[in-house]
Amino acid sequence: MDAGELEDVEIRLLLEGLQRVYGYDFRDYAEASIKRRLSHWLAESAFATFSQAQSDLLRDPQLFASLLQGITVNVTEMFRDPAFFKAIREQLVPFLKTYPFVKIWHAGCATGEEAYSMAIVLNEEGMTGRYRMYATDIDEAVLQRAQEGVLPMAEMQSYTRNYQKSGGRASFADYYTARYDRAILSAELKAGIVFAPHNLTSDAEFGEMNVVLCRNVMIYFKPALKERCLRLFDASLLPGGFLCLGLKETLDGRETRGAYQELAPGLRIYRKRYG
Amino acid sequence: MAKRFRAVAIGVSFGGVQALKLLLGRLPADFPLPLLIVQHLSPEAGDGLAELLDELCAIRVKEADEQERIAPGTAYLAPPNYHLLVERDGSLSLAADARVSYARPSVDVLFESAAAAFGSTLIGVILTGANGDGSSGLRTVKQMGGLAIVQDPEDAPAQQMPLAALAATRADHVVPLEAMTALLCRLVAGEAAAAGRRPGDG
Structure with missing residues (x-):
């Protein structure tokens, strides 16, 4: 298993945990895009891996709120198209x-x-x-x-x-x-x-x-x-x-x-x- | 037999329409790999480019649809105002996320997801452009074991994008556009000579 596949496993486990603890379900989001946003969040955080972040994310609603901000897409404009x-x-x-x-x-x-x-x-x-x-x-x-x-x-x-x-x-x-x-x-x-x-x-x-x-x-x-x-x-x-x-x-x-x-x-x- | 290469990702900006006409126009209809392309366009530029290139080229050229499965011998252009990403299962995704380095679509976003999906079987190509988009993406392609090709800056109408790519990573090939189609065909045909199966392949 390469590093990318390992990270995919970690992300799956994390999303499963977030769904159970907070009720927000990102498990059926297309992977490439949510992975990109999660990776950005991780890079800005104090954690080296998603497994390390998971323990705190499941216990700290404030930390989860910062993740939620990072993974929801809020890009819009007036009269778009x-x-x-x-x-x-x-x-x-x-x-x-x-x-x-x-x-x-x-x-x-x-x-x-x-x-x-x-x-x-x-x-x-x-x-x-x-x-x-x-x-x-x-x-x-x-x-x-x-x-x-x-x-x-x-x-x-x-x-x-x-x-x-x-x-x-x-x-x-x-x-x-x-x-x-x-x-x-x-x-x-x-x-x-x-x-x-x-x-x-x-x-x-x-x-x-x-x-x-x-x-x-x-x-x-x-x-x-x-x-x-x-x-x-x-x-x-x-x-x-x-x-x-x-x-x-x-x-x-x-x-x-x-x-x-x-x-x-x-x-x-x-x-x-x-x- | 395992294939050495499974996809080509191309990033291009200023001067891109001419560059793509030349590069894609010379590819034979039986070119065996899919090509995933980010060309920076203003959102108003519309959908004309894919149709234009499709007319001119032997391979099929189209604008990428969401969740489309990629097919060999087809070039997929990112739609104006959407990022183009590759899923690990080989399908395409579109995203309306914020601009990355002022660009949507962004070359970095395509290359990073393509590198995750295809690993060492990806060829990343950076062509002419007047910004630095794609340099970090090409570095990721190399880190994942893929092959990096950069248009010779001397040959590019706008040098900044090739120069930024070369500054960010060691390219395997730096060639003028004239020579690039032949290089791609040679790399793909040369797969018979390449060493056996790679981990994670297929």
């Missing part, structure tokens, strides 16, 4: 407008940028007060930040560009207040969003949703966990509801594929069939 948000605005929202009230589940929202982007689109399209968005994430520290809605000012230029490319109609600067190097998102964007913890590996569905967004989250999962998530989303969606995935994620080859038609080809916006 402008073409996707343009399709949301032009092709999906017209369907939503036919309902008096809609419910949206944004699974894996990280620091909330895409949820706020969605709120901007819905408000601009005249749906203010007619939606509730449940934005969930596994990581409660990250949800706290999402709830605060404070973004680095340095990002605003690129977010403004994204917003305009996505078909934004107003001045993006109207949606935040600048305070030194921070941009504070306006309260009207937060009004329709509920941030809540949810773990895709173990928690149940959210009922009766019109839209489920889960972008660039399942790329980190092994096939069995992906299928679990897609079943969860399917159970959450009303007939005629919409499932939105990341640009490199597809329903092709998945169990639930037959129940959906593609609304915007290439942009991974699927519509659940009736019956």
Whole structure:
């Protein structure tokens, strides 16, 4: 057994332990990527091996919290993939407008940028007060930040560009207040969003949703966990509801594929069939 | 018989489109190894490059899909704005993690995961580029017993990436791009002459 294989064994044992002690289950995450993030954490820690770290990690919730921060991916941006948000605005929202009230589940929202982007689109399209968005994430520290809605000012230029490319109609600067190097998102964007913890590996569905967004989250999962998530989303969606995935994620080859038609080809916006 | 090499990983940045046209364009359709490629592109650059190269090349060239199983004689490009990784079972993964050395996709991320997956049966190739991405990845390839090839900096439109790679590790071959396709074919064909089975192989 070479050093790499030995480390794989150590990682398996550690993930098993973390699941039993803390309930966070990373065992079905694609290995290369989680191994990379774990190795970074280990390199920054005082431990030489995962076996050495394991004893402390299982006993010290603070230490585990630092590991959790290291292995969850919280990279996001406002109007990430402008073409996707343009399709949301032009092709999906017209369907939503036919309902008096809609419910949206944004699974894996990280620091909330895409949820706020969605709120901007819905408000601009005249749906203010007619939606509730449940934005969930596994990581409660990250949800706290999402709830605060404070973004680095340095990002605003690129977010403004994204917003305009996505078909934004107003001045993006109207949606935040600048305070030194921070941009504070306006309260009207937060009004329709509920941030809540949810773990895709173990928690149940959210009922009766019109839209489920889960972008660039399942790329980190092994096939069995992906299928679990897609079943969860399917159970959450009303007939005629919409499932939105990341640009490199597809329903092709998945169990639930037959129940959906593609609304915007290439942009991974699927519509659940009736019956 | 055990194969000496099972995959080629390539990292390239500034000047990469021309370099890849030349390198991949000369590979024969029956080139037996998969090629995994990170080319730095702006996120807006879109998906055109894989289609363009596929038109020009005898081998198949495509953008990598998540959880795709790698096939011989096929070149996989990292999609814009995603890291490309190799799993130990020989499938591909994509990741939307933060940029590494300002890059997503990052050459280091590909090389480190490919080195873990393929060990001594990996060939790592660093081509032209105006940043230092890939140097630490190539060092890992060497540490795991793989083979390192670097484009001769004198031959590269941007020297920094080859120079950084050469500073980080001892390359097995430093060659101009013109000679690289022939070198790859020779290395792969030479497997019959290579010594027997390696630990951890297959």
